[in-house]
Every structure is written in structure tokens, then in C-alpha cells.
Amino acid sequence: MPNAVFEAVRTVLAIREFDPRPLPEDVVRRILEAGRLTASARNVQPWHFVLVRDRQGLRKLGSLVRTGPYTAGAAAAVIVGYEKATGQYAVSDASRAIQSMLLVAWGDGVGSNWTGFTGLENVRLEFGLPDTYDVLAVVPFGYPKRNVIGKKKRKPFDEVVSSERFGSPLG
Numbered sequence: 001m002p003n004a005v006f007e008a009v010r011t012v013l014a015i016r017e018f019d020p021r022p023l024p025e026d027v028v029r030r031i032l033e034a035g036r037l038t039a040s041a042r043n044v045q046p047w048h049f050v051l052v053r054d055r056q057g058l059r060k061l062g063s064l065v066r067t068g069p070y071t072a073g074a075a076a077a078v079i080v081g082y083e084k085a086t087g088q089y090a091v092s093d094a095s096r097a098i099q100s101m102l103l104v105a106w107g108d109g110v111g112s113n114w115t116g117f118t119g120l121e122n123v124r125l126e127f128g129l130p131d132t133y134d135v136l137a138v139v140p141f142g143y144p145k146r147n148v149i150g151k152k153k154r155k156p157f158d159e160v161v162s163s164e165r166f167g168s169p170l171g
């Protein structure tokens with residue numbers, strides 16, 4: 001029986017080249033809702049999502065995140081911040097929210113990727129997040145410029161899965 005969630009996990013790829021077409025409002029809203037609806041440890045929901053669609057803002061993000069210059073060409077980006085005081089689970093919580101957004105976007109044919117990793121002080125300051133927040137990542141979104149389906153590279157199943165005891169294959 002087809003499983004749409006598994007299909008999204010199976011086919012999603014990091015997209016770094018975007019068609020400049022804007023994203024429909026309902027699609028953008030659904031992506032943000034996916035973040036908001038994500039589960040977090042003790043249901044603390046330590047995150048804040050800043051949606052950036054303004055071209056100047058997107059270019060700024062592309063220049064501030066060294067490993068994500070292509071955000072400049074995305075249709076939108078979400079700055080994912082988390083409240084530092086909420087403790088050790090915040091990065092896991094916000095990471096999980098990012099994965100929700102990536103998969104829901106992909107389900108709507110929208111590509112995205114994770115860029116940067118914590119301590120993006122320059123992004124925090126430029127986009128006005130209070131100093132009680134740390135920026136975990138900047139996630140650009142947009143329709144993929146080219147068809148990339150089927151190019152996923154992962155370790156073989158038996159290399160990363162054991163049954164009952166480490167090293168014993170599931171078969």
C-alpha cells in the first residue's frame with residue numbers, strides 16, 4: 001500500500017538551485033504549520049520561525065550563511081531560532097521541526113535544504129531575534145530548478161541496521 005510519508009522520506013533531497021517562481025500562500029503557510037505542529041521534549045516548543053520572502057532579505061541570508069549562498073535565489077527562507085534557556089533538548093526539537101517543514105514542502109513539490117548550524121549571530125542580529133534565541137539554521141524553499149528525483153546516496157541497509165544485537169543483519 002503506498003505511504004505518502006515514506007515516499008517523501010525516500011525521495012526528498014537537498015535542493016540548492018531554485019526556480020524563482022513565488023510559492024503559493026497556502027503552501028508557505030502549510031510549511032510553517034508543519035514546524036509549529038511538531039512535537040518537542042516536554043512540549044516546550046522552544047522555536048521561532050521567521051519567514052523571509054523579500055528578495056533583499058534572501059540575498060542578505062545568502063551572504064550571511066557561508067554554507068548556503070544559494071538562499072539568495074530561493075523563493076522564501078525560514079530562519080529557525082530556539083530559546084536558549086529551554087535546555088538541552090532545544091536543538092533536537094528545532095531540528096525535528098526543520099525536518100517536518102522539509103518533508104511537507106517536498107510533498108507540495110517544493111525543494112529546500114538545511115543551511116548553517118547554530119550560533120548564526122549575524123543572522124540573529126540582522127533579522128531582529130532577541131538575544132535569548134540562538135539561530136539553529138536557515139532553510140531556503142523554492143521549486144527545484146531541475147528534476148533531481150532518484151539521486152539519493154545512502155549507506156546500505158545492513159550497514160546501518162541490526163536485528164536484536166549490533167552487527168546481526170535483519171536479513
Ligand SMILES: Cc1cc2nc3c(=O)[nH]c(=O)nc-3n(C[C@H](O)[C@H](O)[C@H](O)COP(=O)(O)O)c2cc1C
Binds near residue numbers: 012014113114115117
Ligand atoms: C544538520 C544538517 C546541516 C546541514 N548543513 C548544510 C549546509 O550548511 N549547507 C548545505 O548546502 N547543506 C547542508 N545540509 C544538507 C546535507 O549536506 C545533505 O542533506 C546531505 O549531503 C545529503 O544529501 P541529500 O539530502 O540530497 O540526500 C545539512 C544537513 C543537515 C541534516
